[in-house]
Amino acid sequence: MAHSRRTALGALFGALLCIASTGQAQQDGGLSNVGVVQSLILTVAPEALYTQSDFGQRIAREIEEESLEIAAQNRSIEAELTAEERELTELRDTLAPTEFRARAEAFDEKVQRLRREQDEKARAVGTRNEEARRALLTAAQPILLQVMVESGAVAVLDRRVVLLSVDSVDITEQAILRVNAEFGEGAEILPLRP
Template identity: 55%
Template sequence: MQLTARLAILLLTLWGVAAGAQGQGGPLAESVPTTPILVIEFERVFSESAFGRRVNNEIEQAGRAIATENRRIEAELTEEERGLTDLRSTLAPDEFRKLADAFDEKVQRLRDEQDTKARALGARTDEARRRFLTVAQPVLEGLLREAGATLILERRTVLVAADSIDISDRAIARIDAQIGDGADATLDPTPDPMPEPLEMQPDPQE
C-alpha cells in the first residue's frame, strides 16, 4: 500500500486530552470555531514545510544523479555493443556467442543495479514522509487541543469542509517553528514506530 493511501485519513483520537482542553483559551481557539473535527491537507503541509522542501530537494538531486548515471551507462553500453557488432565478422560463432552472452549479462546486471537505486530512492521518500508525520504529531496534537477538537481528518477525504477548520497553514507555521527543516530527525536509521493514537486508513479513491 502506498504511503499516500495510508495517509489519506489522519486520525488523532485524543478524547480525554481534548475534553480537558475545552474552554481553555489560545491563539487557535480564538480563530477556529468550537468543533470536534479539524481538517488538514497533509501533502501540502509536507511539501510547503521547511522539512518537506529539504527532503524534496534532496530526493530531486538524488534522482537527477541516477538519471545522469543512467545516461552515462546507456552511452557506454551502446558503444560496447557497437564494438561487439564490429567483431562479429572476425570471430568464430561460438566465440562471438560467449562475448554476446557476457554482454547481455552485463546489461541485465547494470539494469538491476539502477532499478534497485530507483526503488531505494522511492523508499527513502516514503520513509521521510513517515518520519515527518511522526515528528509533526506533537505539533498537530497541540493544534488539536487549542481548538478543543477531538479529530483531524485528511481534507481530501472530506466532501465539504469550512475553510475555518482547515489547520494546514497553522500546521506549516508551527512545524517550521518547532522542527525547522528536520535534518536531524531524518537521520535516525531506526525511526520510532508510529504512535498508537495515530491511525492510517486507505484512501477511498485508491
C-alpha cells in the same frame, strides 16, 4: 442503521453550521481564541503539510538531485554499452564462434545487471518520498495533538475525507508553521542526504 447514520451526520453538520454562524457574529471571525481556532473538529491537509513544510521541500530537492544523478548515470551507461556493442559487432567476423558467443553472453549479462542496478536506484528514490511523508506525519503527531488540545477539539480529520467544513477549522497553515519551527529541514526526522 442508515437512518441513525444520517441523523448523526445531520447533527454533526448542524453543529458545524452553528459554530460557523456563531463565528460570523463575533468580531474576530469566531472560532478563535487568542489566535487559536476553537472547534470540536479540526481539519488538516496532510499533502500540503508535507509539500509546503521545510522538511518536505528539502526531500523534494534531494529526490530531484538523485533523479538527475540517476538520469546522468543512465546516459553514461548507455553510451558505454553502445560503444561496447559496436566493438563486439566489429569483432564478430574475426573471432571464433565460441569466443564471440562467450563475449556476447558476458555483454548481455552486464546489460541486465546494470539495468537491475539502475532500476533499483530509481525504486529507492520513489520509496524515499513515501517514507519521508510517513516520517513527517509521525513526527508531527505531537504538534497536531497540541493544536487539538489548545483548540478544545476532539478530532483532527484529513481534509480530503471531509465532505463539508468551514475554512476556519483547517489548521494546515498553523501546523506547517509549527512543524517548521520544531523540525526545520528535519535532519532528525530523516537524515540529510550525504
